[in-house]
Amino acid sequence: MPGIEPEIEMDLRCAQCPVRHHAICNALGASNIGELSDIMTHRNLSAGDIILHQDESSELFAVIMSGVVKLTQILPDGREQIVGLLAASDSLGNPVSSVSNENAECVTDVQLCCFRRAQFGAVLRANPELEHRLLEQTVSDLKQARQWMTVLGKLGAQEKMARFILWLWRENHNMCPHRDPREPDSTICFPLKREEIAGLLGMTIETVSRNISKLKADGIIDLLDSKSIALRDVPKLQQIAQTYDDE
Amino acid sequence: MPGIEPEIEMDLRCAQCPVRHHAICNALGASNIGELSDIMTHRNLSAGDIILHQDESSELFAVIMSGVVKLTQILPDGREQIVGLLAASDSLGNPVSSVSNENAECVTDVQLCCFRRAQFGAVLRANPELEHRLLEQTVSDLKQARQWMTVLGKLGAQEKMARFILWLWRENHNMCPHRDPREPDSTICFPLKREEIAGLLGMTIETVSRNISKLKADGIIDLLDSKSIALRDVPKLQQIAQTYDDE
DNA sequence: CGTAGACTTGATTAGAATCAACTCCAGTGG
DNA sequence: CCACTGGAGTTGATTCTAATCAAGTCTACG
Known part of the structure; x- marks a missing residue:
């Protein structure tokens, strides 16, 4: 042997x-x-x-x-x-x-x-x-x-947040491995804290928090807990994100 | 033949x-x-x-x-x-x-x-x-x-402008080919219009203009014409630019 | 000389940063 | 089991920076 x-x-x-x-x-x-x-x-x-x-x-x-x-x-x-x-x-x-x-x-x-x-x-x-x-x-x-660069240079806070969520949606299978496959596709989890989202999007944790709250208030997403959300209105999100599709 | x-x-x-x-x-x-x-x-x-x-x-x-x-x-x-x-x-x-x-x-x-x-x-x-x-x-x-990305996400207008000028200083030999070799090294030319500088730095032409004026007013640069400047105080510029050196 | 485009400067406004409580846990130890 | 603690997140009030709106100047060019 x-x-x-x-x-x-x-x-x-x-x-x-x-x-x-x-x-x-x-x-x-x-x-x-x-x-x-x-x-x-x-x-x-x-x-x-x-x-x-x-x-x-x-x-x-x-x-x-x-x-x-x-x-x-x-x-x-x-x-x-x-x-x-x-x-x-x-x-x-x-x-x-x-x-x-x-x-x-x-x-x-x-x-x-x-x-x-x-x-x-x-x-x-x-x-x-x-x-x-x-x-x-x-x-x-x-x-x-x-x-x-385009996100950081040209988008406003709400637009940045929408882009981030859509990006996370696409990447989520790599980021959060142990998801229940039966869970609806529209549920995503944040591997990042607010501070890190802010550090990525070029804004402060308060602005991140406010804009997540606003998306929830507008019925576009639901907050499950502070680390996971459900998408309610993807087309609206894409419109806010100033994105043609989800390239 | x-x-x-x-x-x-x-x-x-x-x-x-x-x-x-x-x-x-x-x-x-x-x-x-x-x-x-x-x-x-x-x-x-x-x-x-x-x-x-x-x-x-x-x-x-x-x-x-x-x-x-x-x-x-x-x-x-x-x-x-x-x-x-x-x-x-x-x-x-x-x-x-x-x-x-x-x-x-x-x-x-x-x-x-x-x-x-x-x-x-x-x-x-x-x-x-x-x-x-x-x-x-x-x-x-x-x-x-x-x-x-770091420039766009974290720096303020003045800092962006200083970074841009220092970056241009380093790149200038590739950008503006026909310079008189006897011209002092501290003179650089902008191949870009204000609109393009703004498009790169994620700000408006007015903000670009104001910040160039401010650097001039502070004695850090001189405006030769609207497309070329002379560096007067490089260390100060580097300090404003939040840059360690000119990597 | 007149015009248009590029640039500058000033006044006002909008949006995000900052400052400051306050809530909501998860973990700890009595 | 419950009271404490500290970190994370939310929300509100205020300030500040840069965008916007609005004239202006300067310059190159026909």
Whole structure:
């Protein structure tokens, strides 16, 4: 057994991985996935743990297996802007340099599939299709960052809130994994506190709270508890959000 | 002569190209650059010309040889946010899909080095180092987009203006090519109108104007004409901009 | 010289930030 | 079991910043 078992175990870890077919590793087929499983390690983190520091070097590159991670930038005077939210199957870490462009912090408990940069880079060079997949992912992140730029630059508080809820609706399956499948599709949960919603949308917790209350008062959403809501009038929400569809 | 000349010409076009050593094509050495020069065509555009439409398909992928291009998103009600500015040596077009994520419009007259998507993709697949270079570029764009998110979400009008000026200072050599090298380094020109600065910074032209005036009144900058300024007190500007350095 | 577009400046208003209570839990310990 | 505590969230009153509305100036150009 010893001498064979470890190798089988490694492959199993990928075969049973919940994000195997959604994360960047789906660029590698069964015959090549071993190159990644050979060099990966799993790590469990708790809400509040800090994974990466802006402008500091780190050997970590990772795929998120579960949980939510926020990417932030902090101004000299302490103000914090959330510049991205990552969930299951997203990847974490600068793919082309050891220096991180953002702080990364766990919003919930998080499970990571970790690689050492040098080793991951070697697999990348050996598998151009993996690097292509990484490019696709980065282009998609760029698209989303630019959409948030428009939200931050042009929308009012109510519009921001509506956009956020619609965005959360689409992303919710990655964010809140253990939902009852029988629960109506129109129910969504917030993995974020008010403070974090505010940090993402460029407003204060009071303004977030007021606008959630207003949407409720207008019959557009229902508040189930402070961390979950039900959508009552999606078309109205889309109209407020100034969005054509839910791209 | 005919039969040989064209081939030599092609190579010359890259050899004499002003951005040959700064754009993504610098990933290819002298022995491979021919693969690109064989499939490129130059195109001259005028200020105001629209190059790409958001969510529409285009066969174009291009490198900017000179001029400034703005990337924008437009809301259903007509409001426009600038989500990126491209200048000499930047590349233009979605590298992984024919569908553009933004509108692209010429701010000044522009010279493009154009490729047909399918042909460029083939060169990309044959030269992984070129795809890696494209990934580096995209990661850099993503970093910048996220920095703008922080500007849009957290900074006040004066702070935004200071950031913009410092950013322009760094980028100015790409934006305003024909500057007298003897001109002091502290003189910069705006390739953008007030309306476009406003569209980028998420404010109105009046607020832009007022804040430029205020910086002048405070002795931090001088207005040479409405399209160029001189920096008088860079440290003060950096302090207002809430920036550690000029990353 | 006259006009239109780009820019500036002033007066007023609207919307979000700020300041300040207050409610609603979840967890703790007596 | 209940009283305390502290964190999270809500709501109200006030302030402040930037948007809006409204003239103006300046400049390039026919």
